[in-house]
């Protein structure tokens with residue numbers, strides 16, 4: 001690699017402004033020095049593996065625009081590469097800044113390589129998912145070295161970040177076995193690590209050989225996303241000792257990565273009641289010294305299967321306004337089935353709304369500009385301008401067109417027709433006659 005540094009963090013600490021930092025600064029309306037300083041401290045991560053050609057770099061940090069991730073990938077029930085790639089590109093067009101490839105069927109490498117050559121969004125993976133598939137061996141037959149080799153393989157393929165469930169240890173096994181949790185472990189990767197440890201009696205390989213893994217991540221500038229194996233899977237388990245103890249370990253692992261100039265994100269809950277979300281963000285930011293927090297939800301109630309994109313968007317908005325930097329989307333199919341194209345679309349839009357609402361609440365520069373333009377377009381009853389500013393113009397236009405006002409008053413909509421408050425006010429303020437009947 002023809003550059004003086006291994007990772008963005010190392011460059012930042014050497015005082016170098018990388019081309020990726022320049023792009024992030026431009027996208028965020030910040031100075032390059034602001035970005036460099038925060039990358040050096042670990043408070044902004046720029047996951048950008050140099051082997052990911054065509055990547056549009058993005059910064060992830062609580063002081064930046066909230067980013068969203070979409071989980072996709074080939075599986076036994078959807079193994080067509082072209083269809084999955086189509087979903088990926090439509091997710092990117094809808095505004096996803098990251099795609100996590102959770103492929104779990106067949107030879108996963110060609111799809112991963114395709115993503116890293118074609119997709120401009122950041123690419124993340126969970127190497128432990130891929131380990132069983134890659135070796136075509138039972139979980140118990142895999143060795144620590146096997147897992148580490150898969151991390152290396154993903155890094156060499158060009159992925160920008162990897163989720164590693166380093167935070168659970170043998171102690172977690174006894175904590176879970178004591179039965180105090182309703183939902184035990186709901187993280188897929190966490191459950192695999194737990195199962196491997198339970199079957200082999202060995203320590204968590206991602207914890208035990210963390211330094212070796214960090215070397216791989218340093219060499220390829222892969223950002224470590226510290227997985228939260230013990231994220232609560234229901235409200236009753238939220239903020240319990242299991243979750244907090246793992247978080248304390250993730251704080252230690254964050255510092256160890258930073259000591260080697262490896263960029264880190266920390267993953268977070270999960271199912272959390274609304275009144276505990278801000279406190280969760282504060283605790284994470286304190287323990288993990290401001291490392292970007294990547295939340296999977298949080299889902300604010302357990303009882304809405306079919307609508308969990310909404311439960312997650314409510315939680316995601318509160319979380320992001322309280323310090324989370326990165327939201328993992330949740331679709332209406334969560335807890336029920338593999339999401340289809342429409343589920344993916346609904347999930348992305350819900351996450352984008354949450355992220356945008358949080359950015360406004362955080363007072364980010366320019367965050368409300370689009371809302372202000374929308375308000376102007378609404379006051380003028382300029383429908384084309386409204387569609388232009390809409391997060392999902394297609395849906396907005398389709399709804400209006402399908403239910404146009406009966407009496408051809410195209411300046412209003414069919415909600416109030418000639419009783420349109422906006423129209424009446426515009427006319428009243430202009431001194432015009434207001435015809436209602």
Ligand code: SF4
Pocket residue numbers: 412413414415416417419420421422423
């Ligand atoms: S008709 Fe009612 S809902 Fe439609 S634009 Fe006017 S005030 Fe708004």
